[in-house]
Amino acid sequence: MKTALTIAGSDSSGGAGIQADIKTFSAHGVFGMSVITAVTAQNTQKVIDVQDMTPDIIGKQIDAIFQDIEVDAVKIGMVSQIKSIEIIAEKLNIYKPTNLVLDPVMVSKSGYKLLNPMAIDTLVKEILPLSYVITPNIPEAEEIAGIRIDTFKDMEWAAKRIYDMGPKYVLIKGGHMPGDATDLLYDGKNAKYLEGKRINTKNTHGTGCTLSSAIASNLALGFCIDEAVKKAKDYITLAVKYSLSLGKGVGPTNHFYELYRKAGIKID
Structure with a gap:
């Protein structure tokens, strides 16, 4: 069985973070494992508080996985502090995993800063090249690239700047742009646009976590980057289309819609 590891924060409401990642891995038939970088107290309305794990326990969690289980893909999500990023980079340089997907989580949907602004440079320097x-x-790409993005040409320029920082591929998600949800995948030479219809729902909690985990799952399963991203986009589109109206705020996506449908389970 293929495996995937998520290095991210825990979401107590279950819609994003570690919980969304594990659900997404499972929905793809991939065995999910986790390294918890932080515990958040949050729900569909807001992030109430965050407790970061110590760098020591983050490092030991990574050791525990790699010293025992083969890892086919890694997804990195919420990492708040400089020291946490440094220990993750140190361990990744030791174990050298393939198929590393970085989702640079900076701000929650409710506006809570999940990445210490002082740590952005460390993330760029230590994790992007891996x-x-x-x-x-779009907002995260603007922060990393240091430019404003208003058009598709701006997206291309930002992708090129981010590519020069070290990753093999850059996928800029276009959900913050007007019109349809069009993403941009850049490989250092070519910019490929992936179009998708915008779904009229407020229930989009955890979409970024879910998409990046779906990409990691597909890479673990052996798909090339183009196919992995396409399949992940199809997956998140269905998960958002059939999202769940739970709580009083921004509800979660439906990670198991296809499995429920095939099993004849009706979810209202």
Whole structure:
């Protein structure tokens, strides 16, 4: 069985973070493992508080996995602090995993800063060069590339700047752009646009986590980057289309829609 490891924060409401990643791995038939970088107290309305794990326990969790189980893909999500990023980079340089997907989580949907602004440079310096693909949304791409993105040409320019920082591929998610949800995949030479219809729903909690984990799952299963991203985009589109109206705020995506449908389970 193929495996995938998520290095990210825990979401107590289950819609994003480690919980979304494990659900996504499972939905793809991939065995999921986790390294918890932080525990958040959050729900569909807001992030109440965050407790970061110590760099020592983060490092020991990574050791525990790689010293025992073969890892086919790694997804990195919420990592808040400089020391946490440094220990993750140190361990990744030791174990040298393939198929590393970086989702540079910076701000929650409710506006809570999940990445210490002082740590952005460390993330760029230490993790980007190790990444197979990075999956920023528009605001994250603007922060990393240092430019404003208003047009598709701006997306291309940002992708080129981020590519020069070390990852093999850059996927800029276009959900913050007007119109349809069009993403951009850049390989250092060619920019490929992946079109998708925008779905009219407020329930999009955990979409970034879910998409990056779906990409990691598909890479673990042996798909090339183009196919992995396409399949992941199809997966998240269905998960958002049939999202769940749980809680009083931004509800989660439906990670198991296809499995429920095939099993004849009706989810209202």
